[in-house]
Amino acid sequence: DTEVTQTPKHLVMGMTNKKSLKCEQHMGHRAMYWYKQKAKKPPELMFVYSYEKLSINESVPSRFSPECPNSSLLNLHLHALQPEDSALYLCASSQSRTSGGYTFGSGTRLTVV
Amino acid sequence: DAKTTQPPSMDCAEGRAANLPCNHSTISGNEYVYWYRQIHSQGPQYIIHGLKNNETNEMASLIITEDRKSSTLILPHATLRDTAVYYCIVRVANNNDMRFGAGTRLTVKP
Numbered sequence: 001d002t003e004v005t006q007t008p009k010h011l012v013m014g015m016t017n018k019k020s021l022k023c024e025q026h027m028g029h030r031a032m033y034w035y036k037q038k039a040k041k042p043p044e045l046m047f048v049y050s051y052e053k054l055s056i057n058e059s060v061p062s063r064f065s066p067e068c069p070n071s072s073l074l075n076l077h078l079h080a081l082q083p084e085d086s087a088l089y090l091c092a093s094s095q096s097r098t099s100g101g102y103t104f105g106s107g108t109r110l111t112v113v
Numbered sequence: 114d115a116k117t118t119q120p121p122s123m124d125c126a127e128g129r130a131a132n133l134p135c136n137h138s139t140i141s142g143n144e145y146v147y148w149y150r151q152i153h154s155q156g157p158q159y160i161i162h163g164l165k166n167n168e169t170n171e172m173a174s175l176i177i178t179e180d181r182k183s184s185t186l187i188l189p190h191a192t193l194r195d196t197a198v199y200y201c202i203v204r205v206a207n208n209n210d211m212r213f214g215a216g217t218r219l220t221v222k223p
Contacts, residue, residue: 099209
C-alpha cells in the first residue's frame with residue numbers, strides 16, 4: 001500500500017459544529033503532517049507529528065486540534081470554525097522527520113457556512 | 114531553509130521539453146533541492162530531488178548549477194497531463210519539514 005487516504009473528500013459544516021478529518025497510511029511512515037491550502041495558494045504547514053508525538057504546531061488556532069492515536073492514523077478535530085477556514089486540508093506522511101519524500105493524500109475540501 | 118524564487122507561470126508546447134527554473138541563491142551546503150507538483154485539486158506529488166549532482170528518474174531530470182544557487186527541472190516531452198503547479202523546495206538534510214513557496218504554474222498547450 002503506497003497511499004495516504006483522507007476522509008471525507010468533501011465536508012460542509014456550520015460554525016457551531018464539531019467534525020473530524022481523518023488521514024490513514026500503511027507504509028510504516030513515522031512522520032505525518034497536516035497542511036491547509038487556500039485557493040490559488042501553496043499549501044501551508046500546520047502540524048507535524050513524529051512517532052505519534054506532536055513536534056510542530058505552526059501557531060495554528062486552537063479550534064484546530066490534531067491527534068495521532070497510532071502510527072497509521074492522523075486526525076484533525078474541528079470546532080467552532082470560521083468561514084475563512086474553508087480550504088483544502090492535505091495530509092502527508094514520510095519515513096521520518098529526517099528522511100524520505102512526502103506522500104500526500106488527495107485532501108478534504110472543507111466549507112464552513 | 115533557503116528561500117526559493119520561481120517564475121509565477123510558464124507555457125510549453127505539447128511534446129516539447131519544459132524547463133522550469135528555480136533560484137536558491139542562499140542555499141547551504143547541507144540543503145537538498147526537492148521538486149513537487151500539484152495537479153488541480155489533487156495532493157502534491159514528489160518528482161525528484163538532488164544535492165549537488167544532476168539527477169534523472171522516469172519523470173524528470175534535475176540540473177543543479179555548480180555553485181548550487183539555481184536549478185532547472187526538465188520534463189523532456191511534456192504532455193497535457195503535465196499541466197500543474199511545480200514547487201521547488203530547499204530542505205536541510207536532517208529536517209524533513211517542508212514549506213512551500215508560490216511555485217510555477219506550467220500550462221502545456223496542444
